[in-house]
Amino acid sequence: MTTLRPLTCALALSLIAGLAAPTADAAKKKRAPAAKPKAAAAATACTDFYANANADWLRGNPLPAGAGTVSALELMGARARQQQLDLLNGAMTAPQGNVQKLLGDFWASGLDEAAVERDGAQPIAPLLSRIAAIKKAKDVPASIAALHQVGIPVVFNFAADVDLRDLERHIGYFGQGGLGLPDPAYYTRTDSDTRQILGHYNNYVQKILALTGTPQDKLAAESQLVIDLETRIARASRSLTDLRDLRAHYNPTQVAALAKQYKRLQLADFLKAQGVNDDSVSIGNAQLFAELDNLVGTLKPEQWKVYLRWRVGDSMAPYLAKPFRDAQYDFHGRMLRGMTAPLPRQQAVLDAINLAAGPMIGREYANKFLPAATDKRAEEIASQVRASLGKAIDAETRFSDAAKAEARAKLARLKIEVGTPNRDLDYSVQPMGRGSFGSNMLIASTWRHREEMKRIGRGNADRRWDVLPQDPALAYDIAQNRLIVTAAALQAPVLDMSKDAAWQYGSFGALVGHELSHGFDSRGRLVNAKQEVGDWWTPTETAAWDALGKRVAAQYGSYDYPGLKGVKVNGQQTRDENIADIAGVELAWNTFKGADAGAGKDAGQSFYRGWASLWAQQASTEVYTQRAAVDVHAPGQWRTNGPLINQPSFGEAYACKAGQPMQAKPDQRITIFP
Incomplete structure (x- = not known):
């Protein structure tokens, strides 16, 4: 059983979960001591606002x-x-x-x-019976299609995702898959570590085959049949490195041509079995599917039967009796993932x-x-921030007139979806x-x-989100030009209905601003107002962005990484998210001032405390080291402080003077939107 989330294409990858922060796996060994916050109790708003605003949280959450x-x-x-x-x-x-x-x-x-x-093993007995009934090569494709229908993708993967030529449409993507090991290279590398893993894998295959009906005296031979078939698939598969070029997955093919191109694999019949009635699909690796077509015709049906039975047992093992679960955990959990229990x-x-x-x-x-009042409040704030972004675009000095016109048109079409997807599913x-x-x-x-499968076809691209409502997330969906706010995100600290308006704008409003800014940055430039793939920036915008990015990277690159001696924040690695943080706070502040022009000093302080409350964190030295190397977000201290250092309004709220740690001098301030 594998996740049914779609293949994420190059554009859908830009669905940025603004709340997602890397979470370390359970400890495989004793953790290093937690890094202590720098003088949290003594920090003032003008020296380290993060430590000052979060002092109680940091003390109460070791x-x-x-x-x-x-x-x-x-x-x-x-x-x-x-x-x-x-x-x-x-x-x-x-x-x-x-x-x-x-x-x-x-x-x-x-x-x-x-x-x-x-x-x-009774739940899978009907599936195993169908596989056992295979007599000829022409019976194999129908069994493959039937397993896909029940959520067990065998031999290859098939999923719905956006058509890069028409973002208002989804098409079916045929992709590589069908392997029991996570990397095709495991099947072909000859180093000792890899061969050891393959040996453990062989033992695991034998355990599952035994549980699904293989006699003891045939286990070794049948496991080799499985590994042989998977090795053939792996050799025709692309490396994980090559798969990072997500546009390489996009290779539109007319459905009418499939019957001739892949006669033995019967892909046209496969689509009918999935309920797909569309005129084109994408086959990202035609060489692989040509090889699969060949294997259906050349390998004996008995080998296919063993392989399919194995894939059913492996996929369903976590949901069956203890012998299945133990075998699956010993290999996938303990061996591959390093789990301890x-x-x-x-x-x-x-x-x-x-x-x-x-x-x-x-x-x-x-x-x-999700109370109705919370839902309404979230939509109200998000709509107001969107309006503030429109004013900011009008005042933007880095955009040419043509780029401003495109940005305004794109913003006018930007949708806001809060709580759950606008289009519900059929729950029959x-x-x-x-x-x-x-x-x-x-x-x-x-x-x-x-x-x-219902997502495939014209007019279905907005049928669902790539996040679930019960998982906290704010995200800008670049392909659909929409802001997504899940139901689970609409609680403290993101939207705390017990706090005043200023706090809510500082937390939720700033996150909304962060995400909306992605529609008009170096990623948003890839899709225009008509939801067409194409760069709508001119050299003027590109040069301005590069200059801005260098300033932001330099500023954040001067900050010490918390909990690590001699390590600075990687300003270049975190640049784009830092820009979005600065933009988000700016937009939220302007929105708040517009909604309450008479707000005083106390309201300003509440606004910034709302922002700081999002980023309180404690971590071990090991985790901080990992994040410093790979995380595209700055650590919590600098997600809090970085934007505020550049805001004069923060200095006014807390009486901080230019040149103090929390207030940059005027010539050093970075502004995203005037």
């Missing part, structure tokens, strides 16, 4: 034993997860409506470990339901945990019941696959 990091946003994420548990427990005991009945039964079946053990049962079941029925949880989560699903968790996973994943 790094938990064995954890690598804790932050205000991570705690919000943990709260959202607990809310999901509360929702599912309520749906299990007293469901409100059909969707909650489905979720409650699903949840109950997952928590009933005794029933899962009694169920054994399986997830607690509740967490594992919650993750599984989110994987297979995430939009169902999202719908009910928003109904339960086969009743689940409480008897079989594994069977419920297949029912739910079949439903989700069906709904994903």
Whole structure:
């Protein structure tokens, strides 16, 4: 079972989750001591506003034993997860409506470990029977299509995503997949470490084959059949490095030509089985699919049967009886991911339901945990910030008249979606019941696959988000030119309805401004007002952006990285997100002043404390070292302080003088929007 999220193309990749901060995996060894905040108790607003504003939080939230990091946003994420548990427990005991009945039964079946053990391999028995019925090569493609329908992508991947030639349309993307190991290179490298991993993998394949019906005396031979077929697929696959060029996935092909190009693989029939009726698809690696077409015709059906049975067992292992789960954890968890213990049962079941029925949880989560007043307030602030961005574009001095006209047109079409996607799904699903968790996973994943396939075709590009409503996120969707705010994000510290208006603009409003600015920066330049792929900047805008970027990179590059001796923030690596932070605070401040022109000093202080409250964090030296090397966001101290150092209004609110640590001198200030 794999996630049903779509292949993320080059444009969809720019869906930036503004709340997402890297979270370290569970400790594989004893963590280094937490880095202590610099003189948090003694810091003043004019020396280190981050430490001053977050002093109580930092004292009250020491790094938990064995954890690598804790932050205000991570705690919000943990709260959202607990809310999901509360929702599912309520749906299990007293469901409100059909969707909650489905979720409650699903949840109950997952928590009933005794029933899962009694169920054994029964949930996958119908799938294995279908595979066993394969007699000829021409039977193989139909079995491949049937497994995709239930959410088990075998041999290759197929998903819906935006058409790069027409952003208002989604097409189906045929991509590489079908391997049990995460990197095609594992199958071809000859170094000792890789060969050792392949040996462990062979043992794991044998365990799953034994659990799905292979006699003991045939295990070695059948596992070699699996690895041989996967090696053939791996050799025709692109490297993970090559896959980073996401535009290389885009290779439109007429559906009418598929029957001739891939006669044995029967891709046209595959599309019909998925409910897809469109005139074109993308085949990013034609060489791979030519090889797959060849393998269907040249390998014996028995080898395909063993491979397909293995892929079913491996994909469904986490949701079946303990022997399956133990085998899967020993290899995928302990061996590949370095986990020291399986997830607690509740967490594992919650993750599984989110994987297979995430939009169902999202719908009910928003109904339960997003009050109408909060939803309305979020839309009000977001709309006001969007209007402030329009005024800023009008006053922008770095844009030519032509670029301003394009920016205004793009802003006029920018949509705001809050809480849940504007277009709901069809929740007609086969009743689940409480008897079989594994069977419920297949029912739910079949439903989700069906709904994903509906995205393909004209007019469907906005059917869903690439985030779930129950996961905290603010994001600018560059392909659809829309701001997405999930239901789970609309709580403290992002939007705290118990705080005053100034605080709300400083936190939520500034995050909205951050995300909206991405529509008009070096990424937003790639899509114009008509949602066409094309650079609408001239050399004038490019030169101005480069000059601005150098100043921002230099300023942030002078800041000490918290918790690390002799390490500075990587100004170039964090440049674009730092620009967005500065822009976000500027836009939110202008919006707040416009909404309350008579606000006094206390309101100004509340605004900036709202911003600071987002970024409170503690981390181990190990985690800070990792983030300093790869994170495109500055650490919490500088996400707080960096924008404020450049704002005279912050100095006025706290009586800070130019030249103090929290107030840059006039000639050193950086302004994104006048």
